[in-house]
Amino acid sequence: xxxxxGLRKEYRRFRRGRTVAVxxxxxxxxxxxxxxxxxxxxxxxxxxxxxxLGLVRPSAGGCRLLGADAPxxxxxxxxxxxxxxxxxxxxxxxxxxxxxELLGALAGVGRTRAREVLERVGLAERGDDQVKTYxxxxxxxxxxxxxxxxxxxxxxxxxxxxxxxxxxxxxxxxLLRSLGREGRTVFVSSHILSEVQQIADRVAILSAGRxxxxxxxxxxxxxxxxxxxxxxxxxxxxxxRALADAGIVAAVDDGLLRAELPSAGAAAxxxxxxxxxxxxxxxRPDEADLETVFLELTRGPGEGAP
Amino acid sequence: xxxxxxxxxxxFGARRLVRxxxxxxxxxxxxxxxxxxxxxxxxxxxxxxxxxxxxxxxxMGWLLGASFIGAEWHAGTVTTLLxxxxxxxxxxxxxxxVGVLSVFVLTTxxxxxxxxxxxxxxxxxxSVAGAEGWLTETATTALRVSALSAIAAAVGFAFAAVGRNxxxxxxxxxxxVVVVENLVRxxxxxxxxxxxxxxxxxFLLGPSNDFPxxxxxxLGAGVYxxxxxxxxxxxATMVFRTRDVS
Numbered sequence: 001x002x003x004x005x006g007l008r009k010e011y012r013r014f015r016r017g018r019t020v021a022v023x024x025x026x027x028x029x030x031x032x033x034x035x036x037x038x039x040x041x042x043x044x045x046x047x048x049x050x051x052x053l054g055l056v057r058p059s060a061g062g063c064r065l066l067g068a069d070a071p072x073x074x075x076x077x078x079x080x081x082x083x084x085x086x087x088x089x090x091x092x093x094x095x096x097x098x099x100x101e102l103l104g105a106l107a108g109v110g111r112t113r114a115r116e117v118l119e120r121v122g123l124a125e126r127g128d129d130q131v132k133t134y135x136x137x138x139x140x141x142x143x144x145x146x147x148x149x150x151x152x153x154x155x156x157x158x159x160x161x162x163x164x165x166x167x168x169x170x171x172x173x174x175l176l177r178s179l180g181r182e183g184r185t186v187f188v189s190s191h192i193l194s195e196v197q198q199i200a201d202r203v204a205i206l207s208a209g210r211x212x213x214x215x216x217x218x219x220x221x222x223x224x225x226x227x228x229x230x231x232x233x234x235x236x237x238x239x240x241r242a243l244a245d246a247g248i249v250a251a252v253d254d255g256l257l258r259a260e261l262p263s264a265g266a267a268a269x270x271x272x273x274x275x276x277x278x279x280x281x282x283x284r285p286d287e288a289d290l291e292t293v294f295l296e297l298t299r300g301p302g303e304g305a306p
Numbered sequence: 307x308x309x310x311x312x313x314x315x316x317x318f319g320a321r322r323l324v325r326x327x328x329x330x331x332x333x334x335x336x337x338x339x340x341x342x343x344x345x346x347x348x349x350x351x352x353x354x355x356x357x358x359x360x361x362x363x364x365x366m367g368w369l370l371g372a373s374f375i376g377a378e379w380h381a382g383t384v385t386t387l388l389x390x391x392x393x394x395x396x397x398x399x400x401x402x403x404v405g406v407l408s409v410f411v412l413t414t415x416x417x418x419x420x421x422x423x424x425x426x427x428x429x430x431x432x433s434v435a436g437a438e439g440w441l442t443e444t445a446t447t448a449l450r451v452s453a454l455s456a457i458a459a460a461v462g463f464a465f466a467a468v469g470r471n472x473x474x475x476x477x478x479x480x481x482x483v484v485v486v487e488n489l490v491r492x493x494x495x496x497x498x499x500x501x502x503x504x505x506x507x508x509f510l511l512g513p514s515n516d517f518p519x520x521x522x523x524x525l526g527a528g529v530y531x532x533x534x535x536x537x538x539x540x541x542a543t544m545v546f547r548t549r550d551v552s
Binding site for chain 1: 313316322382385388
């Protein structure tokens, strides 16, 4: 669906010199499902999306969308691609409905479809109001609506949950999940990692213009941090020694003991501690979440743990 | 292409600036008609009227042409448009064609309304005597004014497309008219045959002693202005085709 090969983008600005936004990025997004594109601010996510959509020209490397080279061949596939780049930018003095109708007219989409989309993104009642009166979240919904107008096979959404309230975030999450289930490919960049973790099948984590992790969410989580068990006991030092005597590597971590064992090793931990007369008050798997992995992978050289 | 044209025409017609300037022009026409009524307007002088209204119409053309693309840059909607139609040359030229044609049609209609209003005033409380051939003469002059307004729209559009906002185009236009043209007239008058103002004057008024350094014909001045605006549009298109949109 999306192929990015050796993509590099440099910006040269007067007085500010050269900035490398994307530095040799390789990426392959398969067909179907939700693909999360993650990275800290300035990692190159939006620049990559702009390259995919032909808005900026790569300094080196290239991109392919639905088999077509970007930007040269984009016109042949753009009718199958819906997108939002950063904030959805629409005509502020036109109503939401008129904006959608005008965009739809470019692709031969009728007014009925614009009405359906307004309903789907929850803007049917405000559709005739000028866009300049919309809140940030409403503009975001309208942008998502515009991206859906063409009934696209591929959706490229840059931070679609920006500005949405918690209820809106949940709605967008459900919407993206349902779009992925329908067989569409949803390529979504976001900094709300918990959201991405809940909906994405695969992720890529970008740091300083390069992909530092790519793959199914589970694999990336496992790659980011070893499995472990967190144990709470009153006497951490004795507990650590007890586990070491039992051949279990453990370290003190934020007032707990972290044993380097998979969840299946919980019995060995309880036994080792009980044999020394130590009784644990808490035992749980230390599951890495995407946020932790993200922070570990994108931390700059020399930066310590948060 | 036809979809894009249709959408751009709808956009142009729905723009607030277009509606406001049209309303102001209609107000001006109504006021002019009132004066004509009070002053017992003579139909024989009607062919001179479009020359009197040429300046505001040319400025209006410049403004509408510049803001048609300048407002898109300002609002960031160029990005949105390009995610729907990535063929940039097609996008920019379509917008330019729509802007130029719309300005031509709008200024022609406004002048037709003005001529009709003045004809009515001359018939009601003025004189229609000695006005043979007024219609042809007025129409010819008015069409030249409309053509010049459309050329101004093309030039304004080109500057705003390169400068990425309307103010840039207006600023460049103002600086050119006030500074560059006057400097050339004062320091190198023999170069004035290449000035927009001189050629616009010749195109509207015909050969006259006011333009001593212009040896070309009235039609030649029109052709020069068209070539000038086409060149500026070509440059704007080249810039737009290769620039990053961010």
